[in-house]
Amino acid sequence: xxxxxxxxxxxxxxxxxxxxxxxxxxxxxxxxxxxxxxxxxxxxxxxxxxxxxxxxxxxxxxxxxxxxxxxxxxxxxxxxxxxxxxxxxxxxxxxxxxxxxxxxxxxxxxxxxxxxxxxxxxxxxxxxxxxxxxxxxxxxxxxxxxxxxxxxxxxxxxxxxxxxxxxxxxxxxxxxxxxxxxxxxxxxxxxxxxxxxxxxxxxxxxxxxxxxxxxxxxxxxxxxxxxxxxxxxxxxxxxxxxxxxxxxxxxxxxxxxxxxx
Amino acid sequence: xxxxxxxxxxxxxxxxxxxxxxxxxxxxxxxxxxxxxxxxxxxxxxxxxxxxxxxxxxxxxxxxxxxxxxxxxxxxxxxxxxxxxxxxxxxxxxxxxxxxxxxxxxxxxxxxxxxxxxxxxxxxxxxxxxxxxxxxxxxxxxxxxxxxxxxxxxxxxxxxxxxxxxxxxxxxxxxxxxxxxxxxxxxxxxxxxxxxxxxxxxxxxxxxxxxxxxxxxxxxxxxxxxxxxxxxxxxxxxxxxxxxxxxxxxxxxxxxxxxxxxxxx
Numbered sequence: 151x152x153x154x155x156x157x158x159x160x161x162x163x164x165x166x167x168x169x170x171x172x173x174x175x176x177x178x179x180x181x182x183x184x185x186x187x188x189x190x191x192x193x194x195x196x197x198x199x200x201x202x203x204x205x206x207x208x209x210x211x212x213x214x215x216x217x218x219x220x221x222x223x224x225x226x227x228x229x230x231x232x233x234x235x236x237x238x239x240x241x242x243x244x245x246x247x248x249x250x251x252x253x254x255x256x257x258x259x260x261x262x263x264x265x266x267x268x269x270x271x272x273x274x275x276x277x278x279x280x281x282x283x284x285x286x287x288x289x290x291x292x293x294x295x296x297x298x299x300x301x302x303x304x305x306x307x308x309x310x311x312x313x314x315x316x317x318x319x320x321x322x323x324x325x326x327x328x329x330x331x332x333x334x335x336x337x338x339x340x341x342x343x344x345x346x347x348x349x350x351x352x353x354x355x356x357x358x359x360x361x362x363x364x365x366x367x368x369x370x371x372x373x374x375x376x377x378x379x380x381x382x383x384x385x386x387x388x389x390x391x392x393x394x395x396x397x398x399x400x401x402x403x404x405x406x407x408x409x410x411x
Numbered sequence: 412x413x414x415x416x417x418x419x420x421x422x423x424x425x426x427x428x429x430x431x432x433x434x435x436x437x438x439x440x441x442x443x444x445x446x447x448x449x450x451x452x453x454x455x456x457x458x459x460x461x462x463x464x465x466x467x468x469x470x471x472x473x474x475x476x477x478x479x480x481x482x483x484x485x486x487x488x489x490x491x492x493x494x495x496x497x498x499x500x501x502x503x504x505x506x507x508x509x510x511x512x513x514x515x516x517x518x519x520x521x522x523x524x525x526x527x528x529x530x531x532x533x534x535x536x537x538x539x540x541x542x543x544x545x546x547x548x549x550x551x552x553x554x555x556x557x558x559x560x561x562x563x564x565x566x567x568x569x570x571x572x573x574x575x576x577x578x579x580x581x582x583x584x585x586x587x588x589x590x591x592x593x594x595x596x597x598x599x600x601x602x603x604x605x606x607x608x609x610x611x612x613x614x615x616x617x618x619x620x621x622x623x624x625x626x627x628x629x630x631x632x633x634x635x636x637x638x639x640x641x642x643x644x645x646x647x648x649x650x651x652x653x654x655x656x657x658x659x660x661x662x663x664x665x666x667x668x669x670x671x672x673x674x675x676x
Contacts, residue, residue: 160469174594174597175597176602177597177601178596178597178601181600181601181604182600182601182603182604185603185604185616185620186610187611188611188612188616189470189611191608191611192470192611193463193467194468198466198467199468297545316415322447323444323447323533325444325448325452325596326447326451329451329452329455330451332455333458333459338459339459339462344462355590378574
């Protein structure tokens with residue numbers, strides 16, 4: 151484990167030496183949230199509601215979405231794509247390490263460093279939204295849901311990123327994935343605003359567990375599934391994507407070795 | 412600039428465009444996924460607003476067909492500018508940071524112009540094509556006069572220039588802050604502000620998104636022009652900002668080049 155801790159530390163150090171990345175991440179989350187705030191204040195003016203949500207609920211939702219994203223959405227698929235096509239992967243696979251654990255330790259290092267940089271802002275957000283956060287389920291449960299969501303996101307993205315072994319250019323594939331997943335995970339609109347059939351179907355698919363489910367749990371809103379049921383579904387999907395990503399990676403590495411000759 | 416020099420620049424730009432098209436067509440899977448992503452991109456955007464309009468009649472004074480027009484215009488401008496800039500401006504950022512700009516400065520073409528046409532990603536033009544189709548569909552919902560159509564085209568040009576100016580200015584901050592993190596990512600998430608009606612902004616938001624970083628003026632003026640809702644004052648204010656931003660771009664580009672020493676800046 152020592153070696154993975156070293157990767158984690160190196161990634162965190164690299165982020166902390168260039169703090170601008172954390173601020174850019176923060177701006178990336180803040181500006182669209184502010185704009186969404188303006189949009190929904192206009193849409194839901196005069197006490198109007200959509201699926202029982204007024205403009206304040208909507209703003210809380212989008213703040214929650216971006217805070218959860220900050221912990222969950224790590225672009226391991228783009229990173230894999232870069233490493234495979236730049237040839238950097240050859241250096242990684244030559245080392246006596248588990249490739250997936252290498253990327254997980256990088257993700258953890260990246261997240262920890264980013265959290266450290268923007269900790270004052272996170273604390274301010276926490277204080278400002280104190281009343282909206284659900285502490286009834288317990289802080290541990292909230293944190294647990296976010297961690298499992300981060301892992302699920304990682305295994306899912308890792309599986310997609312492995313396509314870079316076969317695709318010359320994965321840019322558009324990743325773009326398609328981002329658009330579809332963002333929509334189905336509730337990034338653009340809360341899933342409660344979706345038609346009934348879509349809502350029912352999404353309960354059993356992995357997407358809403360990237361975003362909508364953890365946000366609603368943290369905000370203490372109804373999700374359509376209980377906390378335990380949701381967590382169990384997340385864990386099942388985690389397991390499925392873990393197996394799938396291992397399989398695709400193994401196949402891909404064989405292909406990659408062939409290409410390297 | 413002499414006629415001969417202009418002609419030379421034109422020939423170089425045409426050659427760069429030709430190579431961009433050839434490059435795109437050589438990756439057929441890119442074209443396929445490009446079509447899918449373009450369709451999804453605009454489809455999800457329309458779905459997003461459709462869900463809102465199932466619950467309300469207007470958003471800040473914009474009806475469904477006007478909003479559809481705005482989405483079409485935004486997608487058209489976004490696709491066009493992305494095709495020109497998505498590879499070139501990150502490359503400019505990289506070249507400034509790594510000290511590779513010298514080679515470009517020696518080429519017989521204005522370096523700013525070179526970083527528009529260096530590598531054109533024609534797949535992105537599919538977005539524009541779909542945007543145009545949405546504009547055409549939305550325009551069937553209302554009668555459009557010739558003058559409004561002309562104004563619309565003029566404002567599209569303004570929107571494109573503004574789009575470029577903001578991104579370019581953001582990129583050349585690398586001369587002073589050579590960090591290698593997420594400039595393009597930040598721009599891409601922020602530019603999406605342009606697809607919402609600018610009338611949603613009030614107070615500080617209005618100053619920020621309509622003047623300081625005028626993302627709200629990229630697509631809204633064109634949509635207002637074609638729907639016949641644009642005042643003369645709005646027209647002149649938009650173009651004044653476009654000209655100001657072009658001048659600021661050029662000013663900081665020259666300043667940046669003076670600061671650039673070819674060794675990592």
